[in-house]
Amino acid sequence: MSAGPLAGPLSGRTALVTGAARGIGRAIALDLGRAGARVFITYRGSEAQAAAVAEELRAAGTECRVSQLDVRVAAEVDRVVAEAKEAFGGVQILVNNAGMTDDALVMRMSEQQWDDVIETNLRGTFLMSKAVLRDMLRQRWGRVINITSVVGVAGNPGQANYAAAKAGIIGFTRSLALEVASRGITANAVAPGFVLTDMTSGLTDERKGVILSRIPLGRYAEAAEIAPLVTFLAGEGAAYITGQTYHVDGGLVMA
Secondary structure, three states: OOOOOOOOOOOOEEEOOOOOHHHHHHHHHHHHOOOOOEEEEEOOOHHHHHHHHHHHHHEEEEEEOEEOOOOOHHHHHHHHHHHHHHHOOOOOOEEEEOOOOOEEEEHHHHHHHHHHHHHHHHHHHHHHHHHHHHHHHHHHHEEEEEEEHHHHHHHOEEEEEHHHHHHHHHHHHHHHHHHHHHOOOOEEEEEEOEOOOOOOOOHHHHHHHHHHHOOOOOOOHHHHHHHHHHHHHHHHOOOOOOOEEEOOOOOOOOO
């Protein structure tokens, strides 16, 4: 049984979080809910995991809806934004988190591997942002928060497609911030380092050792350590911050 809507700094706001069934997206959805936002979460293939996140949010008193979405498909994006508008009256906070990897060295990478990663990470961010902007512009308030990666700044062997997509998100974020600033809308990016998620679980022990040796804090991040920055950027306290990329990477880029 729900405890009822939560009060908090994001009360009265609706946040749409893509790819929220697990990992960083799940942590972000839960943190936004704790801050009082209504949360609309999407998933691509992990229906049971998405339902579990929604149940956890509702049990904590957060209003929540969930919908399947392939962010690469414009018609699906428009459908989900319409569902969020019908359920909650509109979206004030968008978190573009949905992403994927499909690693290979450039000489061995297929065109399909390149296209899938670029379309999910970069095209999806574009389509989602475009779909929510009309209402944000009319409301003269909005927050777009794009999840990029340290790989988009530093590169990573075997991830040219992922690095290109994540670097593209940084450029997209800056350009979008310039376009919508006059309407009270901010756009920022959060660049996690190596986080303990399903996406990093497939790394070899050797590769993990190399990565850890480059992180000054000497450990991987937990997904819950990424979420609070996203919640801050979604609130009134970040009203004068836009076009920025914040690294949450244990000092990796600095090193």
